[in-house]
Amino acid sequence: MNQDAFFALADQLESELTGSEVLFCSLDGEVSDFARLNRNRIRQAGQVRAAALGLTLIDGARQADGTCGLSGDPQADLVRARHLLTRLRTRLDHVPDDPYLNYSTVPGESQRQVGEEAPPAEEAIAELIAAADGLDLVGIWASGEISEGLASSIGHRHWHRSLSFNLDWSAYLEADKAVKASYAGFHWDAGPLHQKLAVMREGLRVMARPARTLEPGRYRAYLAPAAVGELMDMLAWGGFDLKSHRTHQTPLLKLVRGERAFDARVNIREEHARGLTAGFTAEGFIKPAGVNLIEGGRFGDCLVDARSGREYGETVNAAGESPESVALEAGDLPLSEALARLDTGLLIGNLWYCNWSDPNDCRITGMTRFGTYWVENGEIVAPVRVMRFDDSLYHLLGDRLEALTAERELILSAQTYDGRSTDSALLPGLLVSGIDLAL
Incomplete structure (x- = not known):
């Protein structure tokens, strides 16, 4: 119609x-x-x-x-x-x-x-x-x-x-050995597709080598944008909506109270004007161009839908309780230099099966699964067997954050449960001095 x-x-x-x-x-x-x-x-x-x-x-x-x-x-x-x-x-x-x-x-x-x-x-x-x-x-x-x-x-x-x-x-490659990728956008260009496939072929070549088994512990790591997307999805689970904040159920409660902080370079924004979602809500409210969720590592504003707006007397600025067009501000690390800066540690392409292990401490657990490699002297040398991580975002986005990449990747949701999703994320990669692997 x-x-x-x-x-x-x-x-x-x-x-x-x-x-x-x-x-x-x-x-x-x-x-x-x-x-x-x-x-x-x-x-x-x-x-x-x-x-x-x-x-x-x-x-x-x-x-x-x-x-x-x-x-x-x-x-x-x-x-x-x-x-x-x-x-x-x-x-x-x-x-x-x-x-x-x-x-x-x-x-x-x-x-x-x-x-x-x-x-x-x-x-x-x-x-x-x-x-x-x-x-x-x-x-x-x-x-x-x-x-x-x-x-x-x-x-x-x-x-x-x-x-x-x-x-x-x-x-x-075989059995559970695979490399995952995605390419999405508003304007088709075959160039990035060929680039991603070239990277994928190299990843499969390395994956054919004997996998390295790591002992539980803390490892230096670079998280690709797809892995960062999983962290943002967890933050969206009660992290930004007004009702969770007013009922003290948000995993960012310590951030709101000023007891903890992210790195000052962490700026997270809901970009209504950028995404695929409509600029209006089902109740007729017009969304602002953007909402600053995290500013300089400190909590900014909540997302307020129509019902929470009525309940708590706040201005409506979103259609729902979680971000639909989230963006993490870029840093100054050229993507081409990410592995050299990592030197020795983990390249984590994706994270899987994430969940809160301790929401009061903003702590997440999940699996590395596909596309995780061991890097030495800035060179990928071996795949890494599946590991479980368990760490707090107050570390990964806070005191252990070393750099964010200057380039960002647009990630569109592939969900089709009630029709094609319009959710999107614009994300850089993260270089961290350590991520805790539990087993």
């Missing part, structure tokens, strides 16, 4: 409201190409065309919401939407007042597009298969358009459209 059709449907529904009813209409749609690869060949391919209409009916302090699928046929979609609206009216008679009901009463309009036309999936995948000749490559390609719309009887008319591609893959 396009912008005009969505707004026309909303106009029709709004004309049928009665009394003091307020209606918010939202649209989530996508036209996506998908392809799954195994042994460097396409095993499954297809296109998804989907659109869902969300309705929130409000009367006084009561609200009811629901969703229905859309077919693209205006008359059929109007019938479905009317049926949903009728069901919400019936439900509204039986729900209590919502003490945290919060929506924008200021009408407004916006229109934004991110990215350009994605490359034809056939061309991009053909280039991948040719460039990865000889590799046992397994992965998934996703590309296309994601649309989000919002309309209300108050006068909101917002539209957001993003076009992106995301290639997530691994190349296997």
Whole structure:
């Protein structure tokens, strides 16, 4: 469903409201190409065309919401939407007042597009298969358009459209020996793909050597952006939302109280204006261009969604409780010099199965798994057997942080649970004087 059709449907529904009813209409749609690869060949391919209409009916302090699928046929979609609206009216008679009901009463309009036309999936995948000749490559390609719309009887008319591609893959050597990589963005350029595959081939060559077994202990390490992404995902789990802070359940409580700090070079920002997500919330609030979450190693501002904003009397600045377009500020270490600066220690390409081991100390545990190597004198010499790490971010982003790379990598979420995710991260690599390996 396009912008005009969505707004026309909303106009029709709004004309049928009665009394003091307020209606918010939202649209989530996508036209996506998908392809799954195994042994460097396409095993499954297809296109998804989907659109869902969300309705929130409000009367006084009561609200009811629901969703229905859309077919693209205006008359059929109007019938479905009317049926949903009728069901919400019936439900509204039986729900209590919502003490945290919060929506924008200021009408407004916006229109934004991110990215350009994605490359034809056939061309991009053909280039991948040719460039990865000889590799046992397994992965998934996703590309296309994601649309989000919002309309209300108050006068909101917002539209957001993003076009992106995301290639997530691994190349296997044997058994559990593999190297993982991803390439995503808004503008297709085959150059980075070829560069990543060249690095992957070198990684597989090293992985064929006998693996090194490390004793538990603290090791100097360089964490690639993909590994840093896992750390950021953990911080997003209760680290920045207002409710977790006000109820003292955030893992950053010691940071907020001033008892601990990150390195002064650590600046983390939610960049609404950069990411794939819409610049408005489902309740009609306009997001600021960005929110400074960590400034100079100290805690900055919380993310405040509509319900928490009502509960705690704060200004809404986000659609949900966790970052959707997070960015960690770059440093001054050229990526080309990262291993030379590491000298001897671990190159950690990815982290896996992360969880809090002690949230009160911001301590995380997880596995190294694929793509971890032992480095000597700035040269990769051997793969490292899978190890478990257990360490605090107050160390990895604090007193043991030596440098952040000057280059950053854009990482788009590959999740497709409720449609293609619009979450993204812009991250550098980290050089740390030590990471604790537990076993």
